[in-house]
Amino acid sequence: xxxxxxxxxxxxxxxxxxxxxxxxxxxxxxxxxxxxxxxxxxxxxxxxxxxxxxxxxxxxxxxxxxxxxxxxxxxxxxxxxxxxxxxxxxxxxxxxxxxxxxxxxxxxxxxxxxxxxxxxxxxxxxxxxxxxxxxxxxxxxxxxxxxxxxxxxxxxxxxxxxxxxxxxxxxxxxxxxxxxxxxxxxxxxxxxxxxxxxxxxxxxxxxxxxxxxxxxxxxxxxxxxxxxxxxxxxxxxxxxxxxxxxxxxxxxxx
Amino acid sequence: xxxxxxxxxxxxxxxxxxxxxxxxxxxxxxxxxxxxxxxxxxxxxxxxxxxxxxxxxxxxxxxxxxxxxxxxxxxxxxxxxxxxxxxxxxxxxxxxxxxxxxxxxxxxxxxxxxxxxxxxxxxxxxxxxxxxxxxxxxxxxxxxxxxxxxxxxxxxxxxxxxxxxxxxxxxxxxxxxxxxxxxxxxxxxxxxxxxxxxxxxxxxxxxxxxxxxxxxxxxxxxxxxxxxxxxxxxxxxxxxxxxxxxxxxxxxxx
DNA sequence: CGTAAACGTTGACGTTGCGTGAAAGTCAAT
DNA sequence: ATTGACTTTCACGCAACGTCAACGTTTACG
Numbered sequence: 001x002x003x004x005x006x007x008x009x010x011x012x013x014x015x016x017x018x019x020x021x022x023x024x025x026x027x028x029x030x031x032x033x034x035x036x037x038x039x040x041x042x043x044x045x046x047x048x049x050x051x052x053x054x055x056x057x058x059x060x061x062x063x064x065x066x067x068x069x070x071x072x073x074x075x076x077x078x079x080x081x082x083x084x085x086x087x088x089x090x091x092x093x094x095x096x097x098x099x100x101x102x103x104x105x106x107x108x109x110x111x112x113x114x115x116x117x118x119x120x121x122x123x124x125x126x127x128x129x130x131x132x133x134x135x136x137x138x139x140x141x142x143x144x145x146x147x148x149x150x151x152x153x154x155x156x157x158x159x160x161x162x163x164x165x166x167x168x169x170x171x172x173x174x175x176x177x178x179x180x181x182x183x184x185x186x187x188x189x190x191x192x193x194x195x196x197x198x199x200x201x202x203x204x205x206x207x208x209x210x211x212x213x214x215x216x217x218x219x220x221x222x223x224x225x226x227x228x229x230x231x232x233x234x235x236x237x238x239x240x241x242x243x244x245x246x247x248x249x250x251x252x253x254x
Numbered sequence: 255x256x257x258x259x260x261x262x263x264x265x266x267x268x269x270x271x272x273x274x275x276x277x278x279x280x281x282x283x284x285x286x287x288x289x290x291x292x293x294x295x296x297x298x299x300x301x302x303x304x305x306x307x308x309x310x311x312x313x314x315x316x317x318x319x320x321x322x323x324x325x326x327x328x329x330x331x332x333x334x335x336x337x338x339x340x341x342x343x344x345x346x347x348x349x350x351x352x353x354x355x356x357x358x359x360x361x362x363x364x365x366x367x368x369x370x371x372x373x374x375x376x377x378x379x380x381x382x383x384x385x386x387x388x389x390x391x392x393x394x395x396x397x398x399x400x401x402x403x404x405x406x407x408x409x410x411x412x413x414x415x416x417x418x419x420x421x422x423x424x425x426x427x428x429x430x431x432x433x434x435x436x437x438x439x440x441x442x443x444x445x446x447x448x449x450x451x452x453x454x455x456x457x458x459x460x461x462x463x464x465x466x467x468x469x470x471x472x473x474x475x476x477x478x479x480x481x482x483x484x485x486x487x488x489x490x491x492x493x494x495x496x497x498x499x500x501x502x503x504x505x506x507x508x
Numbered sequence: 509c510g511t512a513a514a515c516g517t518t519g520a521c522g523t524t525g526c527g528t529g530a531a532a533g534t535c536a537a538t
Numbered sequence: 539a540t541t542g543a544c545t546t547t548c549a550c551g552c553a554a555c556g557t558c559a560a561c562g563t564t565t566a567c568g
Contacts, residue, residue, distance in 0.1 A: 004544080006543090006544070006545085016544095020547095034545095036546080038544095038545060038546080
């Protein structure tokens, strides 16, 4: 029994276009062509297509499927395991995303108090950096367990006093940093004060503080554009300056 | 203070290319251009960009973000709520996907018994159709609550005897259908027997059987290419024939 | 003041998995 | 001979940019 694209597509529940696509990318080629150039598939191709669609249902990319099927010796289970890891990562990201969307809806909707709304502004400012810290596996690998817990839950449960203090600290860091930046010396008293304030500011949202983690974040402040945003917005180069100050600060306190 | 693409990109933690892209798609245009054609951004643009990036972090598409920002009267909360629904759907799909990948790994890895592996073959055959039934919201809307529970868990807990019976029934459906197809009469005794067998076969994996749901699935067998696969592989037109038989069968038994 | 470095500009292709025409040839039935 | 239902090969479109390429501008330095 031979099938044209239409027949096979119908049997497998896909479109003729998909079959042509699979032909083009060398994933599933017809058994042969008719005199008029029609693609003709045999039962072997039907079987192969079933396998392809099985993997596709599991969400694997066509290129991976091609690799799996090209060589029977190819480690299909490893591919599935890798795929599983990707899916788990996706799930984690999705969970954070949903939580953030929920918070955003609640905040803009006004279901929260005025002070909550105010806190939300602080949350927004941290959102980008936090997300990046959670999503970037390469960053994680690079800096180990710099634990940047989802900070909003912490912020949310702050008392108004705590929140005021937290905000004040953040401003104090900036102010100290501005002064210190004039001197140009990261080891100066002002700069070290800024580093200290920054450490205390962090402690408000971090579950545990450690000089190593603090230093790791300082690196991030420069390496990752995301983190530079906040301080470099004040003055270009200030993020790098803060990093230097923290480097010195953490080495001294260790 | 004016910023070039590089400056603004640095401040916001994105790439210059992204800014050009946003310019191109009319999402964020520079305040004006220098004599040499350089894009120049002011503080208003910095603010706008912050908003854009905030929404982007929440996973909204740029076109939606543009809609939200174009008109202040635009219902941003509704957009977020819609977005939330999408995310929840995604999460559900992801959960099913992960479960299926796990099963596939377990099965191919041999951590399951021989009879389990055999069952897995049956599972694979149902996977595509099941997934489609779960993922296709339009199908759900169309046919209401045709409850096609994730069948594998049911299959998995079948006793060997039950499984044998289930498989036998599936074959019996096909056999009866083949015979009935010759007659060409969906109301014939043979065809009605096939419909009855099919209903019993379904009852093995469905939590509850109802004529309406049975009829709904029969429609699916023809409307959705996915479902046609299994029966039309035997002979083109058999899926439609089965549907007709089921239509008559369910009307009679109701 | 010449020059190199570091920026800026506008194309334009690549990525993923097909959907969707367009233009033109093929096949079976009327 | 004409339809209608198929087939073929391009080729653009989608999302959000990354990544050259080819070429002009600004700035810092000797």
